[in-house]
Amino acid sequence: MPADKPCLHVEPKLERLPFETPNTDPRTPVSSTPGGWAPLSIPVFRDRFVAATISSVGTWMQDTAGTWLMTVLTSSPLLIALMQTAASLPVLFLGLLAGATADIFDRRKLLLLWQIWMLVSVGVLAALTFAGLTSAWLLLGFTFLLNIGSAMNNPAWQAIIPELVPAELIRDSVTLNAASNNLARAVGPALGGLTVAAFQRVVTGAGTVFLLNAISYAAVIWVLWNWKRTALFRSALPAERIAGSIRSGLRYVRYAPTVRAALIQAFSFTFFVAAIWSLLAVVARNDLHQGALGYGVLNGSLGVGALLAATMLPRIRRHFSQEAIVAASTAWIIAALLILGLVPLPGVVIPSLILSGFAWTSTMSSFNIAVQLAVPPWVQARAMGAYLMCFQGGLALGSVLWGAIAERASTAAAFIVAAAALALSYPFTRRFRLPQGAPPDHRPRPARPAPQPAFEAGVEEDPSRAGPVRVTVDYRVPVENYAAFTHAIHQLRGVRLRDGAVRWGIFRDLTDPEWLSETFIMESWLDYLRGREHVSLEDERIRARALALHSDGGAPPKVTHQIYARETVD
Secondary structure (H helix, E strand, O other): OOOOOOOOOOOOOOOOOOOOOOOOOOOOOOOOOOOOOHHHHOHHHHHHHHHHHHHHHHHHHHHHHHHHHHHHHOOOHHHHHHHHHHHHHHHHHHHHHHHHHHHHOOHHHHHHHHHHHHHHHHHHHHHHHHOOOOOHHHHHHHHHHHHHHHHHHHHHHHHOHHHHOOHHHHHHHHHHHHHHHHHHHHHHHHHHHHHHHOOOOHHHHHHHHHHHHHHHHHHHHHHHHHOOOOOOOOOOOOOOOHHHHHHHHHHHHHOOHHHHHHHHHHHHHHHHHHHHHHHHHHHHHHHOOOOHHHHHHHHHHHHHHHHHHHHHHHHHHOOOOHHHHHHHHHHHHHHHHHHHHHOOOHHHHHHHHHHHHHHHHHHHHHHHHHHHHHOOHHHHHHHHHHHHHHHHHHHHHHHHHHHHHHHHOOHHHHHHHHHHHHHHHHHHHOOOOOOOOOOOOOOEOOOOOOOOOOOOOOOOOOHHHOOOEEEEEEEEOOHHHHHHHHHHHHHHHHHHHHOOOOEEEEEEOOOOOOEEEEEEEEOOHHHHHHHHHHOEHHHHHHHHHHHOOOOOOOOOOEEEEEEOOOOOOO
16 A cells, blocks of 8 residues: 555444344343442342352351361471462362353252262361361362362352343442452451360361351352352353363463453462462461461451452442552552561561452452453353463462472561562563453344355265364455454454354455455354354454445455365265
């Protein structure tokens, strides 16, 4: 294009697509300016909130009692730190599998299954503990087993939020979920420590806490049993297989920059903060010379700060961006790590832990919201599985590293190294930007009739699984619109790949520069049909920007569907 010729950029009017309807939702009559507590007006969300709070109190009681029991069973800082690894490692291995199963199968039934798994696991641990049969390795093993259930449960538990509340209440719902967990985190550790301290033998106190935690799962099971689920996305096509579902989830994450940014930042942040979670019991016992109740108070201080953050975040978000919140929280965590390493005094440590809990919830809530709002319903649980895998993976791997440093050097050295490493790494991780502004509209595009394949009888036994499939879209673009078109069509590349394409390209005709062909490959005809189901209104807006620059006398772009021709034998 001549340098002196201006580029004509034709912008389509995309305020509302022709078939688009206002984003109303029958789940609740929401005002235009809902308050931070608005989701609690929805009965099913309120029941979930109460049950989750009860269960979380039991979980945090168990976390405190289990970790303190480990300090009685062994003096090794590494084995004590491995309690955090045993709690986090299952998600690292199972996060994607958990997300895939939650996107394929009925989430209510899956949640019931894994809640019962956790109830039975911790119930058996309670019985063994009362019998005096628990050793350090047995406690690690049952902690790992319990958290297999948690790992398989959590993606579905997170992904049902959009099924319970309208889209405009998702931010407040995620914040309330954080409030629920952090209310439990504020009181659960203290209750756990108090229960352990109430008995002469730590083993009896820990067994009592384990039993109470097993009973707490019954509240969640009751809510799930009575929930009449209505799924947001129902495919008319055969269900994906597990392996294919995992691949499509990974493909979506790979080509969704905002999701990738949240995952990278979540892993990095939790990797360094793991020093606090994994070594706090060592600090309580060795540096502050406290017992089980003292450890519960320290752990509860994190929960108090987290609860304050959960209640204040809706107001904070009106004035500050997610990036600013994460930056401020990271700066404080660096300071808190240094305080734990250099100033082990209760009067200094407890306030620093309260502020650390505030920073922790502010940051993790920002990452959670970024993922929840960035993905459509069909891949929601897989995205949450990937997020939880990065989140818990950071905790698991960090706990091993900081525990090993504390074992070979000292807890002070572990905290100082973690603070320095976080300060050095943050300028690099912040380059991966979290989403800003209004979230994309993930409502599905109205269904359009799919091309009907004309397979020759006897050549293809299963036309729906035939493939690979090549789709070609031919555009005529005036030369003056070439730059604008290539920009728009490369934005469409991400949409095609997220929705199932395994290859994509755009090619210009050498003899006629105005003709351009977009080509993408799907693994099978069934995958192509699934990709059509996955197109959202936001995807359609991106596609419309490219279509607006096509000019062929009013005719639409020519679309060709081709299937791989396999060799046949007469």
